[in-house]
Amino acid sequence: MRRNYVLRRNLTAYLFLAPALFFFGTFLVWPGISLLVQTFQTGGVMSPAVFVGTRNWERTFADPLVLKTIWNTVRYCLMAIPAVFVVAMLFALALNAVSVGQTAFKTIIYYPTLQPILVAALMFTFVLHQDFGVLNVLMRAVIGEPVNFLGNEVLAMPTIAMVEVWKGMGFWTLLFLAGIQSLPRDLYHAAELDGAGPWQRFFQLTLPLLKPTFFFSAIFATIVNLQVFDSIFILTDGGPFHSTASTTWYIYRSLFTFNEPGYGATLSFVLVLVVLALTALQSYAFRERA
Amino acid sequence: MSLQPTRPMMAASYGLLAIAAVVSIVPFLYILSTSIKDTRSLFSYPPEWIPDQVFWGNYAKLLQETSFLNWTANTFMVGIMITVLKLAIDAMAAYALAKLDFVGKRAVSAVLLTAVAIPVAALIIPLFFLVRDMGLLNTYWALILPALANPLGIFLLRSFIVSLPDDLLHSARLDGAGEFRIFVQIILPLISSGLVVHAIFTFMLQYTNFLWPLVAIQTESRQVLTVGIASLKSNFVVDWGLISAASLLATIPITLLFLALQRFFMAQSLSSALKG
Numbered sequence: 001m002r003r004n005y006v007l008r009r010n011l012t013a014y015l016f017l018a019p020a021l022f023f024f025g026t027f028l029v030w031p032g033i034s035l036l037v038q039t040f041q042t043g044g045v046m047s048p049a050v051f052v053g054t055r056n057w058e059r060t061f062a063d064p065l066v067l068k069t070i071w072n073t074v075r076y077c078l079m080a081i082p083a084v085f086v087v088a089m090l091f092a093l094a095l096n097a098v099s100v101g102q103t104a105f106k107t108i109i110y111y112p113t114l115q116p117i118l119v120a121a122l123m124f125t126f127v128l129h130q131d132f133g134v135l136n137v138l139m140r141a142v143i144g145e146p147v148n149f150l151g152n153e154v155l156a157m158p159t160i161a162m163v164e165v166w167k168g169m170g171f172w173t174l175l176f177l178a179g180i181q182s183l184p185r186d187l188y189h190a191a192e193l194d195g196a197g198p199w200q201r202f203f204q205l206t207l208p209l210l211k212p213t214f215f216f217s218a219i220f221a222t223i224v225n226l227q228v229f230d231s232i233f234i235l236t237d238g239g240p241f242h243s244t245a246s247t248t249w250y251i252y253r254s255l256f257t258f259n260e261p262g263y264g265a266t267l268s269f270v271l272v273l274v275v276l277a278l279t280a281l282q283s284y285a286f287r288e289r290a
Numbered sequence: 291m292s293l294q295p296t297r298p299m300m301a302a303s304y305g306l307l308a309i310a311a312v313v314s315i316v317p318f319l320y321i322l323s324t325s326i327k328d329t330r331s332l333f334s335y336p337p338e339w340i341p342d343q344v345f346w347g348n349y350a351k352l353l354q355e356t357s358f359l360n361w362t363a364n365t366f367m368v369g370i371m372i373t374v375l376k377l378a379i380d381a382m383a384a385y386a387l388a389k390l391d392f393v394g395k396r397a398v399s400a401v402l403l404t405a406v407a408i409p410v411a412a413l414i415i416p417l418f419f420l421v422r423d424m425g426l427l428n429t430y431w432a433l434i435l436p437a438l439a440n441p442l443g444i445f446l447l448r449s450f451i452v453s454l455p456d457d458l459l460h461s462a463r464l465d466g467a468g469e470f471r472i473f474v475q476i477i478l479p480l481i482s483s484g485l486v487v488h489a490i491f492t493f494m495l496q497y498t499n500f501l502w503p504l505v506a507i508q509t510e511s512r513q514v515l516t517v518g519i520a521s522l523k524s525n526f527v528v529d530w531g532l533i534s535a536a537s538l539l540a541t542i543p544i545t546l547l548f549l550a551l552q553r554f555f556m557a558q559s560l561s562s563a564l565k566g
Contacts, residue, residue, distance in 0.1 A: 009390070009391060009392065010392045010393055012390065012469045013386045013390040013391070013392035013395075014386075014392065016382045016383060016385055016386035016390065016469070016473070017382070017383050017386045017387075017398065019378075019379040019382060019383070020379050020380065020382065020383035020402075020441070020444060021383075021398075023379065023435070023438040023439045024402065024405070024439050024441055026420075026435075026439070027417065027420070027435060027436040027438065027439035028405055028408070028413070028439040028440075028441075029405075030416075030420065031413045031416035031417045031420055032408065032413065032416070034416035034419065034420065035412065035413065035415065035416045038415065038416060038419075044419060090306060091306065091307070091310050093303070094302070094303035094304075094306040094307050094310075095303075095307065097299055097300060097303040098300065098303050098304060098307065101304075101307075105307045105310070105311060107552070108310075108311045108314050108315060109307075109310050109311065109314050110555070111314055111315070111318075111545075111548075112314050112317075114494070114541075114544045114545070114548055114555075115498075115540075115541055115544070116497065116498035116499075116500065116515075116516050116540070117498060117500070118498070118500045118516040118519065118520055119516070119519065119537050119540050119541065122519065122520070122523070122533060122537045123317045123318070123321055123537055124317070125523075125530075125533075126317065126320055126321050126324055126530075126534060127317055127320070129530075131333050132324070132332050132333055132530070134316065134317070134320045166313065166314075166317075169310070169314075170314070173310075198296075198299065223407060223409060226409060227409045227410070227411035227412075229411060229500070229501050230500045230501065230516075233500075233504075233520070234520060234523065248411040248501070251411065251412070251414065251415065252414070252501070252504075252505070255414070255415055255418065255505070256505075261415050261418075261419070264415045265415050265416065268411075268412035268413070268414075268415055269412070271409055271411065271412045272408065272409060272412045275407065275408075275409045275412075276407065279407055
């Protein structure tokens with residue numbers, strides 16, 4: 001009787017879990033395993049896949065473009081994430097300080113976040129275009145000539161990062177604002193009574209208290225931004241001279257342009273390792289300073 | 291932290307917010323302006339923000355000569371299918387993880403949670419072959435089924451269910467209600483706001499998705515909006531007027547959704563703030 005009950009209880013629970021576990025297994029775990037297998041194969045699009053041992057891996061380590069795409073991807077994250085966090089934090093503090101019009105500003109600032117990154121990137125062609133881009137209209141008025149933001153090896157990646165800052169600022173602003181507004185008020189009153197000015201309160205109370213928010217935000221932003229693809233695909237397609245070629249861009253190209261899925265699988269595996277390594281590093285860094 | 295801000299701080303805040311608002315909105319206004327100009331006047335300098343003569347040709351061309359309406363319909367069909375299926379699947383799993391006891395519960399949670407950190411972009415090549423071998427390449431199912439695998443939503447809904455009092459379930463069980471009835475008649479109505487947040491999150495994720503549809507769908511008329519619009523740029527001579535019209539129209543459905551369900555969109559940010 002008792003055993004029957006336990007059995008039924010387990011059965012019920014797994015019935016509830018069954019659809020989720022089925023799709024999770026089929027479309028996430030299984031592709032993950034095939035990914036590892038495919039790193040040792042070549043072909044497969046037109047002809048059956050052939051086992052080639054460690055050839056893809058040897059090529060990965062010898063290919064300078066692999067290192068370059070990893071560095072580009074990390075470089076992109078180092079530009080986009082701190083920039084969007086600082087901007088969002090400033091906006092959040094400003095929103096927190098005002099009362100009249102707060103909702104209206106929140107809505108307007110959040111609006112770009114709703115757009116697909118692809119549409120944001122397309123819109124940026126209208127901001128950056130040498131002939132009719134609105135930013136270049138401004139540049140012509142200020143410095144006398146337009147700037148070729150995307151055709152310049154030095155400027156191209158910061159420009160791509162700017163798309164992410166524009167699109168992401170609303171999301172992070174609201175998230176940081178929610179964090180700020182959940183902080184205990186008493187602490188601030190006490191600090192004020194002790195004579196702490198606004199700067200002191202910000203650096204010694206707000207920032208340290210928001211650390212858990214920053215921790216999760218940084219990890220989440222890193223996982224998402226290390227996969228950067230859409231904006232690069234639209235704005236530069238990896239150029240000029242591969243200066244904006246991200247790892248995901250290289251994965252996509254190795255499947256569709258170079259017709260080398262095995263090599264693309266190896267690059268994908270490298271991407272997984274980079275993501276895991278960087279998120280682990282961040283967890284470690286945040287814990288160290290706790 | 292709402293101490294009374296000083297006057298200069300207030301002024302600085304409004305100044306900053308004004309800049310933020312301009313930066314957020316100007317690109318939208320600029321493509322609106324571009325979309326109602328013919329391409330020739332686009333290149334005139336200084337640019338006219340409001341053209342003397344409104345030109346509707348870009349919109350007419352977009353609706354008549356491209357598959358824009360198809361792309362929109364596809365996006366909505368796929369997005370709604372995914373949202374409905376995912377809500378059902380995730381809510382069931384969330385209920386089991388939140389309120390049922392079973393062997394291996396911690397292991398199941400841990401495995402699902404670990405997978406959240408796997409970058410989906412890294413799986414497009416094996417997914418491409420899997421979907422191809424299933425014969426689903428170029429079908430809506432190629433877009434729908436893989437989207438159901440992401441376990442993040444389970445944890446979102448779990449956090450809503452965990453906070454419900456256990457007594458509620460105990461008394462229902464004593465009354466002889468089965469687990470499925472409890473789930474449908476008691477749990478689901480009580481977590482309705484969580485379900486709306488999850489639905490918005492899922493739909494938005496699908497609406498903005500680009501890489502996977504780009505890989506999985508080759509037939510132009512079956513494409514979703516994002517990839518369809520991107521394909522307008524690949525013509526040899528780029529029709530900027532057409533692209534600006536397409537970009538602007540693509541923002542409308544999501545804007546309407548946002549205006550209708552605004553408080554849940556904000557809640558989405560809020561709940562992610564609490565849980566990461």
